[in-house]
Amino acid sequence: MTPANTYASLYRDTLLNDVIPFWQNHSLDREMGGFYTCLDRTGQVYDTDKFIWLQARQVWTFAMLYNRVEQRPDWLDVSRHGADFLQRFGRADDGSWYFSLTRDGNPLIQPYNIFSDCFATMAFGQLSLATGSDEQANLAESTFRQILARRDNPKGHWNKAVAGTRPLKNFALPMILCNLALEIEHLLDKSLVEQTIDECIHEVMDVFYDPALGLIRENVTPDGQVSDSFEGRLLNPGHAIEAMWFIMDLAVRRNDRSLLDRAVQLTLQTLEYAWDADFGGLLYFMDANGHPPQQLEWDQKLWWVHVETLISLLKGYQHTGDERCWQWFEKVHDYTWKHFPDPENGEWFGYLNRRGEVLLPLKGGKWKGCFHIPRGLYQGWKTLDAIARNQTVRQ
Amino acid sequence: MTPANTYASLYRDTLLNDVIPFWQNHSLDREMGGFYTCLDRTGQVYDTDKFIWLQARQVWTFAMLYNRVEQRPDWLDVSRHGADFLQRFGRADDGSWYFSLTRDGNPLIQPYNIFSDCFATMAFGQLSLATGSDEQANLAESTFRQILARRDNPKGHWNKAVAGTRPLKNFALPMILCNLALEIEHLLDKSLVEQTIDECIHEVMDVFYDPALGLIRENVTPDGQVSDSFEGRLLNPGHAIEAMWFIMDLAVRRNDRSLLDRAVQLTLQTLEYAWDADFGGLLYFMDANGHPPQQLEWDQKLWWVHVETLISLLKGYQHTGDERCWQWFEKVHDYTWKHFPDPENGEWFGYLNRRGEVLLPLKGGKWKGCFHIPRGLYQGWKTLDAIARNQTVRQ
Numbered sequence: 001m002t003p004a005n006t007y008a009s010l011y012r013d014t015l016l017n018d019v020i021p022f023w024q025n026h027s028l029d030r031e032m033g034g035f036y037t038c039l040d041r042t043g044q045v046y047d048t049d050k051f052i053w054l055q056a057r058q059v060w061t062f063a064m065l066y067n068r069v070e071q072r073p074d075w076l077d078v079s080r081h082g083a084d085f086l087q088r089f090g091r092a093d094d095g096s097w098y099f100s101l102t103r104d105g106n107p108l109i110q111p112y113n114i115f116s117d118c119f120a121t122m123a124f125g126q127l128s129l130a131t132g133s134d135e136q137a138n139l140a141e142s143t144f145r146q147i148l149a150r151r152d153n154p155k156g157h158w159n160k161a162v163a164g165t166r167p168l169k170n171f172a173l174p175m176i177l178c179n180l181a182l183e184i185e186h187l188l189d190k191s192l193v194e195q196t197i198d199e200c201i202h203e204v205m206d207v208f209y210d211p212a213l214g215l216i217r218e219n220v221t222p223d224g225q226v227s228d229s230f231e232g233r234l235l236n237p238g239h240a241i242e243a244m245w246f247i248m249d250l251a252v253r254r255n256d257r258s259l260l261d262r263a264v265q266l267t268l269q270t271l272e273y274a275w276d277a278d279f280g281g282l283l284y285f286m287d288a289n290g291h292p293p294q295q296l297e298w299d300q301k302l303w304w305v306h307v308e309t310l311i312s313l314l315k316g317y318q319h320t321g322d323e324r325c326w327q328w329f330e331k332v333h334d335y336t337w338k339h340f341p342d343p344e345n346g347e348w349f350g351y352l353n354r355r356g357e358v359l360l361p362l363k364g365g366k367w368k369g370c371f372h373i374p375r376g377l378y379q380g381w382k383t384l385d386a387i388a389r390n391q392t393v394r395q
Numbered sequence: 396m397t398p399a400n401t402y403a404s405l406y407r408d409t410l411l412n413d414v415i416p417f418w419q420n421h422s423l424d425r426e427m428g429g430f431y432t433c434l435d436r437t438g439q440v441y442d443t444d445k446f447i448w449l450q451a452r453q454v455w456t457f458a459m460l461y462n463r464v465e466q467r468p469d470w471l472d473v474s475r476h477g478a479d480f481l482q483r484f485g486r487a488d489d490g491s492w493y494f495s496l497t498r499d500g501n502p503l504i505q506p507y508n509i510f511s512d513c514f515a516t517m518a519f520g521q522l523s524l525a526t527g528s529d530e531q532a533n534l535a536e537s538t539f540r541q542i543l544a545r546r547d548n549p550k551g552h553w554n555k556a557v558a559g560t561r562p563l564k565n566f567a568l569p570m571i572l573c574n575l576a577l578e579i580e581h582l583l584d585k586s587l588v589e590q591t592i593d594e595c596i597h598e599v600m601d602v603f604y605d606p607a608l609g610l611i612r613e614n615v616t617p618d619g620q621v622s623d624s625f626e627g628r629l630l631n632p633g634h635a636i637e638a639m640w641f642i643m644d645l646a647v648r649r650n651d652r653s654l655l656d657r658a659v660q661l662t663l664q665t666l667e668y669a670w671d672a673d674f675g676g677l678l679y680f681m682d683a684n685g686h687p688p689q690q691l692e693w694d695q696k697l698w699w700v701h702v703e704t705l706i707s708l709l710k711g712y713q714h715t716g717d718e719r720c721w722q723w724f725e726k727v728h729d730y731t732w733k734h735f736p737d738p739e740n741g742e743w744f745g746y747l748n749r750r751g752e753v754l755l756p757l758k759g760g761k762w763k764g765c766f767h768i769p770r771g772l773y774q775g776w777k778t779l780d781a782i783a784r785n786q787t788v789r790q
Contacts (some may be wrong), residue, residue, distance in 0.1 A: 038686075046686040099555070107557040160494070162502045200775065206789055230442060230761070291433075291441040292755040294731060296746060297691035351691060353749070359694065360687040366625070 001326075004391055007333070008384035014341070015377035020065065022347040023058065023370040024364065032104045034085030037364040042345045046362075048103035050088055054369030055346075059083045062376050063126040068377070071130075079127050083136065086120065091104075095146055112158035112253040117147050118176050125184035139189045144180065148196075151177075168219040168231055169240065174203035176248040182253075197250055204243055205262060213288055214269045216240035230294050237274030238305030239291040241267050245312040252319060263278055264316040271309065271332075276301075279355050280335045282309060284385035300359060301352040302367065305338040307376035318390075330363060348373050396721075399786055402728070403779035409736070410772035415460065417742040417758065418453065418765040419473060427499045429480030432759040437740045438456055440755075443498035449764030451492075451514035454478050458521040464773070466483060466525075474522050478531065481515065487731035490541055496582050500672050507553035512542050513571050526771055536582045538661035539575065543591075546572075552664035563614040563626055566634065573641040577648075592645055600657060608683055609664045625689050630681040632669030633700025640707040640774075647714060659711040663719055666704065666727075671696075675730045676748050694745040695754060697765065701731040702771030709778040713785075743768055 026043035027035045030136030037046035037054040061078035066072060090097050097110035097116035111117075124140035127133070151173055153159065159318040161168075178200040181193050188196075207224040208216045218234040222225050244267040251259035274282045281301035287293045309332050317325035339356045341362070350368040351360040362368070421438035422430040432443035434450040457474035461467060484500030485492050492515045506512075519535035522528070532535035545569055548554065556563075573595040576588050583591075602619040603611045613629040614686035616622050617756040646654035670678045681687045705728050712720035734751045735743040737758070745763040746755040757763070 040686070046684075091705050098557075100536050102560060106560045108560050110555045112555050112556055158555055160505045160553055162493075162505055229444065242516060248498050271643065273615045289441075291435070292757040292760060296754070300691060301746075325755060351693075359691070362687040366688060366689050 002330070003388065004384045005071070008381050008388055010337075011377045011381040011384060015374055015381060017376050018071075018346050019348070019370075019377060020075075023061075024074070027058065027364070027370065028081060032085075032103075033081065033088070035082055037369040038366070039362065040366040041342060041363060042262065042359045043363065044348075047365075049108065049366075050085070050103060050105075051059070051114040051369075052097050052099055052102045052364055053084055053092070053113075053119050053367070054364070055082050056123035057369055057371035059123035061088065062127045062239055063123070063130050065374070065378070066130050067126065076130055079123075079130070083123065083127050084174075086123065087135075087139070090120065095142065096150075097143070097191075110237065110338075112119050112155055114147060114150055114173065115176065117150075117310070118173075118180055119392070121147065121180055122183050123137060126179065131184065135353050137187050138384065144184055144188070145179075166227065166229060167222050168227055168229075168318075169222055171204070171208045171216060171220075171236075171243070174200050174208070174245040175239065175246065178204065178250060182249065186220055196224075201247065201259065203251060204247060205259070205266075207236075209266065212222035212229050212268075215273060215288065216243070216266070216270070217288065228289075228386035230287075233288045233291065234293065235274070235286075235288055237270050237282055237286065238284065238302065240270050241282075242308035242314050243307075244270075245308070245315045248315045248319060260369070263312075264320050264325060266321055267312045267316055267333070268308075268322075268328065271313075271328055276354065280355075281339070281352070281356060282306060282332075286317050299341065299354040301356060302356065303340050303348055303350040303393070304372040306332060306340065307372045310336060311376055311379045312382070314380055314387070319384050342366050349359070397725070400780045400783035403642070403783055405732075406772045406779060407777035410776060411464075411734075413741050413765065414765075414769050414772060415470075416742070418467070419771075422759070422765065423476060424498065425434075425443055428476065428483070428679055429498075429500070430477055430763040430764070433761070434757065434759040435754045436737060436744075436758060437759060438742075442760075443586065444503065444761075445480070445496045445498060445500075446577075446649050446761055446764075447492050447494055447496070448508075448762070448780050449509040449759070449766070450477050450481055450485070450646050451518035452764055454481065454518035455514065455521045455766050458518070460769070460773070461525050466550035470523060471525055474518075474525070478518065478522050482530075483519065485515065490537065491545075492538070495601075502665060505553065509542060509545055509549035509568065510571065511531065512545075513568075513575055516542065516575055517578050520582060524581065526681060531583050535579050539579055539583070542572075542575075543735065553700055561622065561624065562565070562579065562617050563622055563624075564617055566599075566601045566603045566611060566613050566631075566638070569603070570634065570638040570641065571597050573599065573638065576642065580668070586624070596642065596645060596654065599642060600654070600661075607681075608659075610668060610683065611638065611661070611665070612683065623681075623684075628686065629688065629690075630669070630683055631679070632665050632681065633679065633703055635665050635774065636677075636707050637703035639665075640703070640710045643707070643710045654695050655714055657715055658707075659715050659720060662704075662707045662711055663717075663723065666708075666723055668719070674732070675749060676700060676749075677727075682709075694749040696734065696749065696751060698735050698743055698745040699767040701727060701735065702767045706771055706774045709775055712780050714784050732772070741785065 026039050034050050036045045037056050040046050059079050059082040062075045066075045089101050092111050094112035095265055097120045098107045098111050099113045121140050121143045124136045128137035181196040185193050200273040210217050217233040218236045247263040282305050283291045284300050285295040285298040313325045336383045347363045349358050353359045421434050429445050429450055430453050431440045433648045435441050454474050454477040456468045459472045484496050487506050491503045492511040493506050494504035494511055516535050516538045519531045521534035556656045576591040580588050591757050613631045614626040639658045642658040677700050679695050680688045680693040681688040708724040742758045744753050747756045
């Protein structure tokens, strides 16, 4: 068994010497502001559109590193560079966040996607911790309140479902709110934080979790029942596993061992269900009844799925000592590090086919930016450090 | 060289003894009306939602066979069975067509997709030829007029693009209107037919065709210029090749040899560009500048792409005698017949991965129904028959 501190060094060094410099070197638009995220395998820009998800996530990442790793002025500069662009161009008149902008900040795609607002909240919440800026803090807090107000109809008039025929609610929002409430805890009343956490834990662990199936469904009816439809049968294993480390963080905070154990168990169940026995790696989408899913990309291996799984396994092992978590961690680690990193040019590929071959030779695009990999490497590093300290104590 | 009449028999027999019986046996919902289209590899129903595209396309297919192959009452019954369901449940109050319905006809997804209307027009136009029904004819004609009225803003308030920032028009609508105008020619004033055809030929061959690239782009600016964006760089080779047989039909009708030659040339150029040298078959999506496309399914091999390519190559060969068309036909035929048909259970798989392995073991779903394969087999059979007669004459 490789000792935890060996892994910890790998995660730390990859974060600080490979992934973060890649984005610092290649992504800043010094002329128009904000970040390029469409970077090819060498870091060259192949498209200049600016997607709010990815602008905000990179603002968050650099502010988080500044707040938690080291107060490096260059990191704070990168975060501010993106935040300035977002503040100038990111919002529609009603304060909601566009989905995408042109290179120079003209709105391209309307604010139909509430996760733009979620990531903007994270970005300005984290940055306000570094800067102490009231304006940034207020922007995070007001955006968070808008999310809560919109949560029952997040797509507004862009929603193509006919109201009432087959109402469904989606897992992504309660899952992200779990994490978001902690991210901006410093800006919210304690009662709102606790209430949001209560609701999110309940939604994730009781409503979207299907005990008969042993897995989390991506969509359920408003009262938490199964819908026998494409949406109702849909499983997104990476999504469910990512949510489990948010839940573990909440369980630790509340000192709730039972919740922690459930989150670990659910991580392992999902992993066993979604692991590809033929080619390794985790499948992207599945149908709970084994029917063909609608998503043509269902069998692909995505970077974020694997990175988030590593975090959940490490946190599970850290907090419970369950050896299954460590065994699975080593297996998923081996797959991930064998297939995703690009030693030739730095950073990681994002999209592999079922066999683990590179499907799209990009480092960033419409959905992949500076977020899951650095967050995962940071979380992995710190968790592995804690595990290594425990191992030392035990020796 | 295999003679054309051997191929013709294969296409005819597969149509009449395999594909059409599969849908007749498995797709009719005798209780609620309309068609099941989500059929697994054996023909079992795995989902009961009813998608207007596929309901209408199956109505069209059975009416077309009745009108052009044989006036079999069972075929007309199938077509009417779907048409009745569409007439009862398919439209919103303003006459536009929903995107999907529940099994019992409740509207699920709003009429955001103008191609639902296009396929409804085809369905009722073709069926009205068989039945002589004024109601069906009026429904086709009024839907066609609604399409023309909506064509500049087909998505209405479901359009997520901010107006004015990056206006683009999409290839699909002018391409389908080429075909639609001929489909319902019997219901339209001659001047409207000719005007629609003029506009469509111009749009397809002059506006969306990029002479510098030698290919058709999927999206261009309103004045036909290149947009250096994901949408503007997008190529959909199967779509472009499918359009070429619509154009060939129009060229034959107008006795326009120059237009015919251009359509043949464009078919061959697109095929050479999109043929997968590594694994065979045509790629689904490409980026004109060689950048990574957004579509994760870009390297998959889809049934309709290959079937439509066979039609364009056969029509090209029939009308011009260009031997390159026949050589490519035999190559694409071999790939298609080796990979898509399912001799064990009948009908064809729709979705293969890049290597030509089955990606989704379904015969029908949200997008694949009773349309491209039977239409392609019918067109192939009849075109091969004509080629065989010419071969006999030449001997």
